[in-house]
Amino acid sequence: MYSVTADNLEISYGTVKALRGVSFQVSRGEMFGLIGPDGAGKTSLFRILTTLLLADAGSATVDGFDVVKDYKEIRGRVGYMPGKFSLYQDLSVEENLEFFATLFNTTIKENYHLIKDIYRHIEPFKTRKAGALSGGMKQKLALSCALIHKPSVLFLDEPTTGVDPVSRKEFWEMLKRLKQQNITIIVSTPYMDEAIICDRIALINEGKFMQIETPQNIISAFGKKLFAVTGDNMSRLLNDVREMDIVSSAFAFGDEHHVTLRNPMLDHTDIEAGLLEKGCSNIFVKEINAGIEDCYMALSQ
């Protein structure tokens, strides 16, 4: 039996279609990533699955229960961490955790083993108000609160947004360890390369799933050589690259441009030569392996 299923979910707000027919299945204990930019429909999907919103069309189940008919059953079984920090800022770390434990009819002691790994990072600050925690600690507390009742499915809506890179990495490590508890995790993120840890990921854009695959398969399906280009005056450089006939696509990625070519026989020397001809200076081109984000960009074109 699947832990979570969705069949042709659709929802719109006014004239804006947030989801246009989304279907997928997630097995028990699987970590499933939803990857897409802001406004792609990730939060709407989470809210439908956590019984907070009614879909306009389609159906979904969580733990075998229908999200509309059996919403009460689902509400005791899932853990949900919304995108916005949703704990009480004026309550201390410990009070928050205790409140959510009681809300779900359990105690901190009973399920301490589940959260120990995460909670011990913030336990030294347990008398501090939640509002005074750093972004990373807030998310750890929120995760602890969402986990305290041993949910069978954990929904994490952009848990690492607004968190520093070190804490982000830590957070994903924790999720990886949670998988061993046989908890199904559905997690969304706009940071695509974090998603490599997931068992499978769905690339979502404008309310539609473009692809559901394992990260490895998505990357290996990229099927083209990828080059990273740097040089002086990066914004002019991007225009120059795009103007070249041999170039198929070029996108800015942080401090370099990722470029693919039309002809698989061509090489980084061909890009260099073309750019020098256009008068660019300090050019450096190297072949790299594609990441999830490259695949996403290629798919959403």
Next chain:
Amino acid sequence: MKQFLVFVRKEFYHIFRDVRTVMILLLMPVVQIILFGFALSSEVNNVKIAIFDPSKDHATQLITERISASKYFKVVKMISDPDDVESLFKSGKANIVLLYSEKFHENLIHTGHAQIQLITDGTEPNTANAVTRYATNIIMASQKELLQSQVPSVTRPAITSEIIIIPEVKLLYNPQMKSSYNFVPGVMGLILMLICAMMTSISIVREKEVGTMEVLLVSPMRPIYIIISKAVPYFVLSFVNLTTILLLAVFVLGVPISGSLFWLIFISLIFILVALSIGLLISTLVDTQVAAMLISGMVFMMPTMVLSGMIYPVENMPWILRLISNFIPAKWYIIAVKKLMIQGLSIDSAFLELGVLFTMAMVFILISLKMFKKRLA
């Protein structure tokens, strides 16, 4: 049950950790009672009076004496020329001027007609009214005294008794015309409404606004219990406030509780329920704390102040406003409190008010429970 208790405890944490909330909840009733009780009273003290007395006889001296002995008046000037009156008002040296006619005592004894003119500043009608009322009362009393002392020596008692018409106004329930008798029930209605409706709606809407409502809904706790546990702390605090107000009213303002304390508290609890359910209703209608505050402030507080009869008598309003005032819970509550607390009537006389409030409570609770969403949209 444990869920419920922990939830209520959490709610108290929210309240007591926010200084502003504590101030509003616990200090405001005290401040309001004292403000309305003293500062905003319509009683007038220390009225500056100037007197023009051309006769300077036994009678005028007696009246002047009585006036200066009164705690309401302070004689600031004896004027010799009636033309000075206007300049006195213009410079603000006097609030009222009293002018005796010439040969005052003589005329009073022989013709039975002696004239006194009172001039006040009509730009403040309420004060002018109160001041003339006080002055008239003193003059009447002096007149009576004068004539009584004259009777044995006056040869024509028949005439004097004929012209003495002393209008005696006796105020029942509030003999000193203390405005606190009117304001205490009003302030009770206002504060309970404010705390219950506004604070409850804000505290529920805050959970929506910061996103915790999302997490609460995705929990096994049923939405109705979430709502009840949000309302309970405000119910308790309203009761504390009710006690404070009553204590202040009795011991600071000297307003007695003439009727049954039990029924007074009973009807207050019903009114608190009405206010709480209005708060719940507001919280189901809006999504931001600002909106909740505006709605409870504009749509409920203003009408409560203006249309409940707390400040302006409802009977003097145009029919359309009188009609609307029937839908203001505070109006019924204030009427009932006046009956039960000030007039000391039995609960039988307040059955109508009790019934109206009870019906309102039921209707609002039903509507707000019906409107409460178990999902986000």
